Amino acid sequence: MLTRAEDYLAHRRRLGFKLKTSGTQTISFARFADGNGHNGALTSEIALRWAKDDATCCDPFTWAQRLEVLRPFAAFLVAEEPTTTFPAINPFGGSYRRLAPHIFTDREIGAILAEARQVSRVRAAGVIMLPPLIGLLASTGLRISEALGLRMHDLDLAAAQILIRNAKFGRQRVVVLHPTVVAALENFINDQCRAFRCGASEPLFKSELTGGELTYANVFHTWKQMTLRLGIMPRGGHPFVRIHDLRHTFICRRLLQWQASGTDIDAAMMMLSTYVGHVNLRDTYWYLEAVPELMALAGDRFETHAADVRGGIDG
Secondary structure (H helix, E strand, C coil): CHHHHHHHHHHHHHCCCCCCHHHHHHHHHHHHHHHCCCCCCCCHHHHHHHHHHCCCCCCHHHHHHHHHHCHHHHHHHHCCCCCCCCCCCCCCCCCCCCCCCCCCCHHHHHHHHHHHCCCCCCCCCCCCCHHHHHHHHHHHCCCHHHHHCCEHHHEECCCCEEEECCCHHHCCEEEECCHHHHHHHHHHHHHHHHHCCCCCCCECCECCCCCCECCHHHHHHHHHHHHHHHCCCCCCCCCCCCCCHHHHHHHHHHHHHHHHHCCCHHHHHHHHHHHHCCCCHHHHHCHHHHCHHHHHHHHHHHHHHHHHHHHHHHC
């Protein structure tokens, strides 16, 4: 099974798919199947066993997600193994859900930035890199992977913009910066260039220990310790406050500001969706129903729509 899994992943990657997590899980399944003496075609029985028995979590939602990872692999195998079987319906239930995010207050973001300026200098994500990284995420809504993937030549501070070269699904976009963000990045780059190499192709955010690329693991380790020290309790559906919640906060704040200023939300949604790199506009509208702070906005929209409908009927 391992050889077939490697062939499948090579084929998909030639088509442009990255398959980081799903690729690792597909290989895990193949090794599980081989290790359990499973020979021949992929079957529903071995797929279900792997999804549940080899999982580190006893949550049926996790089992459902793991099983769905194998669905395209099974479809790939059918061409060469007609006896391949796979569950038509996921017996563990739905494999997709979005939990309500934590929306930071101004005070919480201020406290996190202050704490970041006090981080021990022996950390890869320390006092040089962490404050500007958190500030950039909070002020632009970038994904953490997008920020960590930035190179010096991706910044055009004269034009107040940055180029995201490798966003989700391999897309690119230009993100316009507020003047205060431009000023903060100029100061950061000056500090960074005094401490590390500063060539055009160098990472914008570097490990303060090695001078190489700063990784998500580096940032997450420090982030988790900071937020625990600050005692920030999650108000969303996740067990802890996440770095990604800075992105959620940016989007929600923008929507709330538009609501307060009387902006036509529907007209602005496309612009916001493009700015934050959503592939589907539905992902941007999701915030109106998922975040308590925005439920009033959704309610107002419904009342306006209902009033228009009643007016049309009465007229």
